[in-house]
Amino acid sequence: MNVEQVFPSVGVAIGLGCVSSLGVIVIAKIRRGLVRARSRALLAPYRGALITIASGEDEGGQAKVALGAAPPHIWSRLRPSVVAFLPKVRGVPAEELSALMRSHGEIDEARRMLTSRSAVGRARAAYLLGLVSDSDSVALVLPLLSDPAADVRMVAARALGTIGDPSAGSGILHALRTRRGQIGLPAWVAAEALLSMGVEIAPTLQIGLASDDPAVRSVCAVVAGHGTYISTAPQLRTLLATDSDRDVRAKAAVALGRVGGPDDAATLALHVGPSEKVVLRRTCATALGEVGHRESVEALTGLLGDCDRRLAELAADSLVRIGSEGIARLEEATTTEQGPRARAASGALELAALRGQLVVGSTGP
């Protein structure tokens, strides 16, 4: 059989393919329109009630009763709207919507789905249990932190964070580890979840800061800083000084800037020297500004002329943050010097003036 003989049958196949594709497009478009119109008609009587609950104005509880009595075929269309509202509301509206979900059996169904064979099913279930802050489900969601699917692990961590039970803290730290080629939880997701768990997470953090896994130490340092867990300061100092991982040292420096005291100015100043890596130098310069003690002024002033101009800029900004003594040094640099030191100082002072961070009469544009 030569090419010429094949042409007609190939042409017919292509033609059929084109017609089928057109058919799919037309059917999809018509179907979408019909579904939308039907949903709109079915949900119209309930839309007002949903908005009333979500805006916290259902004082008589009538809207809740109306939505609770919605028949299953209406509820299945209403459900996505309720789920979409949940992450956007707090307090009473969130509780009311959660109760609504519960009354329609969604929580029980989600708990069952946590062991579904479908990863999407497990993730959706964990997401919903997190949305409604179902504290009774913590023990059921925890195993999902070691789920084979990365999505499920991430959603489970977020859900546990939203529920806010500190007993899940060590599980989240464990999920940070990369095992058998499975990438661990993203650090920021774990950190957000831990931060949501409140002060009771402190003992877990202290254990995590001593972990042999740099990812765990790094996340614990982030949480310690953002949550201002002052009790972790000694461990953070040790990490900054001795940790083998650059990222952990940088995170420890940031955290120390937030939780550290006057003594830490000297500790941080040790690491702004040219022998350190750029990232650590810059982080420590910023952290010195966060600590905000006059002991930092000398070290920061010395950085204004550094050949790393970003570092010089950060040092100048930190001097502004320290207050009058830092600002005085910057003003001195602009009046008595020229070149890069003066430029860094002027830039910081100008920005500070624009932001209203300078006292009246100070240098400004």
Place this chain on the structure above:
Amino acid sequence: MMIWSGFLEALRDVVSAIMNLVATPVLIYFVVTNTLLLVLMGLAGWEFVRQHRRKSYAGSEQTVASQLGQGVSVVVPAYNEAVVIVTSVQALLALRFARHEIIVVDDGSTDATFDQLRCAFDLVPVQREVPSDLLTRLNVIDVHVPRDGRTRLVVVRKENSGKSDSINVGINAAVEPLVVFIDADSILAPDALISVTKPFADDPTRVVATGVVVRPINWCKVVDGRMVEVKLAKPWLVRIQVVEYLRAFMLGRSGWSRFGALILISGAFGMFRRDVLVEVGGLDPDSIGEDFELVMRIHRHMIKNRRDYRVQFVAEPVSWAEVPMTVKVLRRQRSRWHRGLWETLWKYRGMALNPRYGRVGLVALPYYWAFELVAPVLEFVGFVLVALGFALGVVNTSYALMFMAVAYGYSTLVTLIAMVIDELSFHKYRRWRDLGAILLASLLENVGYRQATAWWRLEGWWASLRGKKPVWGTMTRRGFGDDSPAVAALSRHV
């Protein structure tokens, strides 16, 4: 007379022999090209389904609210963008994201670009230094920020040195760990940064770059820098480009991303890790295909250093930009694109078919050599041969018609399947008449447009081979702000 008829006879024999020789291989080439595109679309469709199923628990709200996620520096190189720059910056500042700054690099504009910005945002000069993490050609003239000191906008003025150099200046000025480059005339969806940073948020240690599909904005309704209604443009030239963007850019690149071998991110909207950009030296100001060249350099750098990394594509339609509306501008654009393709492929020829570079070296690059670079040659030669064959009467008309019907029919089928995927996943064109026009455009594309673009691409390739200096032209645009027919003529890089 005898000599002439003898010549014609000889020519007939030659043309006939060539046609007999190349007809089947060319047909196979056509079929393989479109089949590979179909495979990429299949991969893209698979990815869309996956993303669609994840959407309900993707956690966009958490991303917006998070203070721990990575911040973004949006770098906007601007050259004579007075008509659009203020609206563009306002829209960028209003994007939904936890932490982002806008850096406009005024590349020595000769119009009122900077004055417009100064008036709109009450800019004042500051003696802020721009670090030199990346080498740049020309020094910064000055840096301006809004007088309130809080709005996260930085305007850097410099002498004109081109788009790539301006972006490098912007990277130097950027303080956030992620950097996105966008054209000043791009319109972004309010959640664009959330969508594009999602891969970085999900896999922060490995994802180094993400690209998005840029869709044609011509004739769409834009209010205050926001897309409010997607409409199909009236000129057929633009409609055909809509089809092209859908098939090749959106689905093709999504497929490559799913396959793990995305080697091209549009210069109109790409996001990168700043540290990686600094490591590889930023954009090459001498490259005419700077976006392609950058991604190739990142691949080479990461693989050479044995680093586990990902370059991903986000298919959600979050970025819109004007496409050429005149043949002249389109010709220049396609010529430049092909020249950039050739120069970059040639520069990185050592990676092609090299097992060390994995899927990029063994699959993506050979594909680009065989089916992107060479395609216009075959298409043009085929067209000339068929025309010559008809003129000399050596073509079997029924065979030729069947050949073209199969070849172009298959290509139309591929476009229709692309439309099916788009309709099932994003369905941006909601009006029936738009759908009908796109269908018609997918047929019209085969009549003249393909042949013309093949020729323009060859022009670009030939210009490069001759060492001709690349020329950046001007583009006449409608501008955005409303759907009035007023045409704002301004010059920009094309």
